Amino acid sequence: MSTINDRVRTVASMAGMDRLVRETPIGSNRWRTVLYNKDVRISTDEVEELGKLFPSYRWWMVSGDVAPEIGQTSPDYDEANRNLIDQNAG
Secondary structure (H helix, E strand, O other): OOOHHHHHHHHHHHHOHHHHHHHOOOOHHHHHHHHHOOOOOOOHHHHHHHHHHOHHHHHHHHHOOOEHHHOEOOHHHHHHHHHHHHOOOO
């Protein structure tokens, strides 16, 4: 099972450095540290800002669980659903 740090880094990587710096009050040095230094601890500031950028991943980031019935998914869950929808039965 992944850790909160792993899940936050996954979402931060999805956003990309440009978007993180442009759309959050957190500077590029901190995001670079979060993304590339696995020994650094993630702060609540990063979790909160990523939750604003990706509201459907908030629950997954902090718990590791999904709750699709209330719109809380994960990147893997969304990818699996995209693959199911894209399949052609015939």
